[in-house]
Amino acid sequence: MIDFDYAVPTSLSEAVSLMGSNGGSARMLAGGTDLLIMMRAGRRLAKLVVDAKSVPELNELSLTDSGLNLGAATSCKRIWDDEPVVQAYPALNDSASIIGSVQIQGRASVGGNLCNAAPSADCTPTLIVHSGVCTIAGPNGTRQVPVEEFCTGPGTNVLQPGELLVNIKLPSAPTNSGAHYLRFTPRNEMDIAVAGSAAFVQLDESKQNFASARISLAAVAPTPLFAKAAGDLLVGKPVNEESIQQAAEAAKAVAKPITDMRGTVDQRIHLVGVLTARALRKAVERAREA
Amino acid sequence: MSTTIERSSQYKVIGKDVLRPDGVDKVTGRAVFADDVHLNGMLHAKVLRSPHAHAKIRSIDVSEALKMPGVRAVVTSEDFPPIPEGIVKEEGAAFFALASDKVLFRGHAVAAVAADSPHVADEALSKIKVEYEVLKAVLDPREAMEPGAPVLHEKLNPMSFGARLEQHSPNALQQITSMGDIEQGFREADVVVEREFTTKTVHQGYIEPQSCVVDTAPDGSVTIWSTCQGPFRHRDNTADLLQLPQNKVKVIPTEIGGGFGGKEVPYLEPMAAILSRKTGRPVKITMSRSDVFEGTGPACAxxxxxxxxxxxxxxxxxxxxxxxxxxxxxxxxxxxxxxxxxxxxxxxxxxxxxxxxxxxxxxxxxxxxxxxxxxxxxxxxxxxxxxxxxxxxxxxxxxxxxxxxxxxxxVQGVPFxxxxxxxxxxxxxxxxxxxxxxxxxxxxxxxxxxxxxxGGGMSSCSISVHPDGTVSIIEGSPDLSGTRTGIGMQAAETLGIPFEDVRITVVDTDSVGYTMGSWGSRTSFATGWAAIEAARDVNLKMVERASSIWSVPPEEVEVSDGTFYHRDDGSKKFTFKQLAARLNATGGPVVGSSVVDPTRGVxxxxxxxxxxxxxxxxxxxxxxxxxxxxxxxxxxxxxxxxxxxxxxxxxxxxxxxxxxxxxxxxxxxxxxxxxxxxxxxxxxxxxxxxxxxxxxxxxxxxxxxxxxxxxxxxxxxxxxxxxxxxxxxxxxxxxxxxxxxxxxxxxxxxxx
Incomplete structure (x- = not known):
């Protein structure tokens, strides 16, 4: 690991100006659970590391009538410790409580998980199915980007040099809705998804038909994948195993995985079907309880 | 979870869950592992490893690395003396002297850099220029046995795990044993099952990576702090590779964070010794986890x-x-x-x-x-x-x-x-x-x-009796699994004293006789037996002392359960503590010692x-x-x-x-x-x-x-x-x- 400078800004404007310095080679540090490991391995270089943990906007976690404002540096632990947030967004809790281990969840942030842009990120599919929107600040002001458009490839995202992710805003969950994220890993902890699937469903008033649905997949494409068609085909369909299997097949159709040490193409496509069906069943269960 | 014991014997100390003496230090972090050793002026070294599975080394240029501020020395195979045929090769240890003409696996150590900090050493590795001629690699044992497969070595050493194997083909040795007539046997069988199986390479997965600190003195003598299972093998291999007398290499085994067979050989110590000799300063090398996976020995596929x-x-x-x-x-x-x-x-x-x-x-x-x-x-x-x-x-x-x-x-014909x-x-x-x-x-x-x-094999031990009746035991088996406790219990049982009166220490290679490493499930058995024999030696010497104090022939004095007594005269009796208190004034302290090689009793x-x-x-x-x-x-x-x-x-x-x-x-x-x-x-x-x-x-x-x-x-x-x-x-x-x-x-x- 090569020597680097370290700065702890205390305001968003200071953070933005630090990120713009150093010819754009500055990196934000939240929990450091990805950044420091990659710097040690020589896979990321940073002359300046900017600590996000003292910038108020980056550490906000607030639940209002309009939804959730999730500061980019908010740790996973703060999410699963916050009962109203867990009640309102159980799928976010699903994601935040399976990343790494309990110790890692105390450091790792949801925003960092998104910015790291791993195809296997466990939080990102949940943010996508909840129609999350990213607030990005930079030298030219702020802009908004839907979460599903944030990642551009393995390890890359839409942030331009000098820009940083401020927060992710999730709209409030509508009535009769539910969501779930699950992944497949050979180990029960400390593992990376072989495949993952998040589902959000809204049921009609009878709770017997799908009013809307969003499905998103992990680890089966160069980026976390928004499987729009798979969710759309559920609209108006009755809640039954046939509809669920159709959506699962549609999700499989958009998965474009690779074979690597974590799994094969065939295994991953198969798992997308299994996991999507399981995610939908659980999301329906939650919607009916809501 | 439940534990059941089907117990057949009863002892005073053995078989009890005594408090392990190393427990508190380990849970509080006081215990010293190799990476905890810090010496004045210590340098940090990192190892350059082959990126290829099979390649000829055409040249190694270290000049740019040596120019880096903070870099103190570089070692390559040229710094090692030529390895005499048959010395270290029998131990399979030749490659701890770094790759010379060929690299034979991805991760094969090629050079090492000592610098003021590990980060400088790390960066300096990227400045070493190695020119490789990549060769075809063979990665599957069945392919390696085929005619025409890439050949790794001109000659294979036939000694393997103490057994002599026959050459089968350029890449393979073989051992065959048989009994009876299998063709006849299969004809007699009513049911026959035949299947093929494979297993992959797996690692022991010890938590503590390989680590050592090596200090070479101006007279060439080498002191090694190392996390190792067998300090005497580390000593002997290092002395062989550096062509030093064995009494000029001292290995101090630190506490060990798991070994399971993976810490039996010195991957780092010989190169660290040369870096220390070149710089006149102690050198530490601690592996990263990927070094451990790629550069140490996993279990065979x-x-x-x-x-x-x-x-x-x-x-x-x-x-x-x-x-x-x-x-x-x-x-x-x-x-x-x-x-x-x-x-x-x-x-x-x-x-x-x-x-x-x-x-x-x-x-x-x-x-x-x-x-x-x-x-x-x-x-x-x-x-x-x-x-x-x-x-x-x-x-x-x-x-x-x-x-x-x-x-x-x-299978050797010996009855169980x-x-x-x-x-x-x-x-x-x-x-x-x-x-x-x-x-x-x-x-x-x-x-x-x-x-x-x-397993069995050689172990040594000695026991000093102190005036207050407590004893100190020294032995040479690194404690991977609580063996210190079990060995001390066997000594206490033999001496008839409480376990709390025993202090047991694993010492360096200068301080105890030759002891084979902690492997083969031999430690509690063989070093434990050494402790028993040392305790018997203590008992024998204390019987002699009692007899001289009482002015009776030693054969009239007996010992049982830590009490020394005259076989006929009930008034002549010492507890262990009473007799211990008399030792220094009646001829000096008692030290018991032993060397055992109990292969037959395994x-x-x-x-x-x-x-x-x-x-x-x-x-x-x-x-x-x-x-x-x-x-x-x-x-x-x-x-x-x-x-x-x-x-x-x-x-x-x-x-x-x-x-x-x-x-x-x-x-x-x-x-x-x-x-x-x-x-x-x-x-x-x-x-x-x-x-x-x-x-x-x-x-x-x-x-x-x-x-x-x-x-x-x-x-x-x-x-x-x-x-x-x-x-x-x-x-x-x-x-x-x-x-x-x-x-x-x-x-x-x-x-x-």
Missing amino acids: SYMRVKFGAKKTGELVAAHLYFCFEAGAFPGAPVGGAVGIGLGRYKIPNQLVEGFDVVVNKPRTQPYRAPGATQIHFATEGVVDELCEKIGMDPIEFRLKNVVQEGDRN LRIGGVEVLEAIKNSDHYKTPLEGPNRGRGVALGFWRN GPAFAANVVDLEVDPETGKVTILRYTVAQDVGQALHPGMVEGQLEGGTVQGIGWALNEEYFFDNDGQMRNSSFLDYRMPVALDVPMIDTIIIEVPNPGHPYGVRGVGENNIITPPAAIAAAIHNAIGVRMTDLPMSPGYVLQALWQQNGH
């Missing part, structure tokens, strides 16, 4: 073909075991040991065992907890399970019918003394677990039996497992529901720690069974050299394990001790494979039985 024949009444009549162990870049896979124990647990009149030690372009393997046995048992117990199914016999009854007992001869194969099988049969029916879809139960020879041992599991038919994932292990330990010195050994070995066996593997690409690069992607089990992956400790005292040891540490890893893959078969009807013949592989097997079964 294997290809095995097994054919067993049995009568329909259950008697085994013939067996043919053919196996290739992947040695890695240098020969030395545990072929000899596996030939010896491969079929050793059953009475099989006609048998042929063919073992091959095959070099390939992968890291040179090292032992891992019962080296070779886990692979062989996975294959042979798999075939036994299938035989049981075919003849419709309960798998425990089948094994009870065939298991060797006292008086049966082993009292052994506990029947006892462990009966214990499983009578366990609450086995008697409780398993219900539910996709669930299955499996049993397996494991056999291990255990007690082989058995373990049996029963496991329940459930397979998720949609994902192929196996969840272990319940696990019971019964093991014959001879005499449990410290039942709490014995239980820990049974559980720990079982957990490692579960990891090997289900998920652990080196994932190599076609170029011989390991793609998962981190604990994130090399999937050892975590706490949530294993159930609480029930242990049944069986004590069938080893008649060859004064307190009945048998080795405990290794037997428990042998059976889990075989037991789990049998359980998966019972759950989903598929025979799993390759390790690991990972979800992807189970899923594929299910797809095949369903004609997918």
Whole structure:
């Protein structure tokens, strides 16, 4: 690991100006659970590391009538410790409580998980199915980007040099809705998804038909994948195993995985079907309880 | 979780869960491990490793690295004296002197840099220019045995694990043993099962990486602080490679954070000694986790073909075991040991065992907890399970019918003394677990039996008696598993004093006689025996002292339970403490010492497992529901720690069974050299394990001790494979039985 400078800004404007310095080679540090490991391995270089943990906007976690404002540096632990947030967004809790281990969840942030842009990120599919929107600040002001458009490839995202992710805003969950994220890993902890699937469903008033649905997949494409068609085909369909299997097949159709040490193409496509069906069943269960 | 002990003997100290003396230091962080050693002026070194699996080294240019501020020295193979034929090569240790003409695996050490900080050393590695001519690599043992395969060495050293092997082909050595007539045997069989099996490379997975600090004095003498299993082997290998007298190399073993066979050889110490000599300063090298995976010795991968024949009444009549162990870049896979124990647990009149030690372009393997046995048992117990199914016999009854007992001869023709194969099988049969029916879809139960020879060998020990009646024991066996406690208990038992009056220390190679390393389940047995002999020596000398104090002939003085007394005169009596108080004024202190080499008394041992599991038919994932292990330990010195050994070995066996593997690409690069992607089990992956400790005292040891540490890893893959078969009807013949592989097997079964 090569020597680097370290700065702890205390305001968003200071953070933005630090990120713009150093010819754009500055990196934000939240929990450091990805950044420091990659710097040690020589896979990321940073002359300046900017600590996000003292910038108020980056550490906000607030639940209002309009939804959730999730500061980019908010740790996973703060999410699963916050009962109203867990009640309102159980799928976010699903994601935040399976990343790494309990110790890692105390450091790792949801925003960092998104910015790291791993195809296997466990939080990102949940943010996508909840129609999350990213607030990005930079030298030219702020802009908004839907979460599903944030990642551009393995390890890359839409942030331009000098820009940083401020927060992710999730709209409030509508009535009769539910969501779930699950992944497949050979180990029960400390593992990376072989495949993952998040589902959000809204049921009609009878709770017997799908009013809307969003499905998103992990680890089966160069980026976390928004499987729009798979969710759309559920609209108006009755809640039954046939509809669920159709959506699962549609999700499989958009998965474009690779074979690597974590799994094969065939295994991953198969798992997308299994996991999507399981995610939908659980999301329906939650919607009916809501 | 429950622990049951079937106890046959009673002692005053042995068999009690005394407080382990190293416990508090380990849980509070006071204990000194190698990386905790900091000396004045110490430099930090990093190792440059080959990026290729097989290549000629054309040139190495270190000039740019040496120009970097903070870089103090670089070492390459040219800094080592020429290695005399036959000296270190017998130990398979030549490559600790860095690659010279060829690199033979990805991760092969090529050079090392010592610098003011580890970060500078790391950066300097990128400035070393090595020109390689990449050669074709061979990565599979069967391919390596084919004519025309790339050849790794001009000549293979035939010594492997103390056994002499025959040359088979340019990359392979072989050992063959046979008994009876297998063709005739198979003709007599009513049922024959033949299958092929493979297992992948797995790592011991010790938490503490290899680490050492080496200080070379101006007179050339070398002091080494190292995390090692065998300080005397580290000393001898280092002295050989540096051409130093053995008394000029001192190895100080630090506390060790796991070894399991992986810390038996000095990967770093010789190069650190040269860097220290060049700079005149102490040098530390600590491996990263990827260094550990790529640069140290994992357990060998294997290809095995097994054919067993049995009568329909259950008697085994013939067996043919053919196996290739992947040695890695240098020969030395545990072929000899596996030939010896491969079929050793059953009475099989006609048998042929063919073992091959095959070099390939992968890291040179090292032992891992019962080296070779886990692979062989996975294959042979798999075939036994299938035989049981075919003849419709309960798998425990089948094994009870065939298991060797006292008086049966082993493969070398030597009759077994009292052994506990029947006892462990009966214990499983009578366990609450086995008697409780398993219900539910996709669930299955499996049993397996494991056999291990255990080890003996040389150990030394000495005991000083202090005026207040306490004693200090010094011995030379690094404590991997609580052995210090068990050894001290054997001394206390022999001296008849409480364990709390014993202080036991593992010392350096200058301070105790030659002691073989902590491997082969030998430490509590052999070094324990050394402690017994040293304590007997103390008793003898204290008897003499009492006799001189009392002015009676020594043969009239007796000792029992720490009391010295005149055999006729009841008024002449000393407690251990009373006599100890008199020593310094009556001729000086008493020091007892011993050297033992108890190879004949080694007690082989058995373990049996029963496991329940459930397979998720949609994902192929196996969840272990319940696990019971019964093991014959001879005499449990410290039942709490014995239980820990049974559980720990079982957990490692579960990891090997289900998920652990080196994932190599076609170029011989390991793609998962981190604990994130090399999937050892975590706490949530294993159930609480029930242990049944069986004590069938080893008649060859004064307190009945048998080795405990290794037997428990042998059976889990075989037991789990049998359980998966019972759950989903598929025979799993390759390790690991990972979800992807189970899923594929299910797809095949369903004609997918």
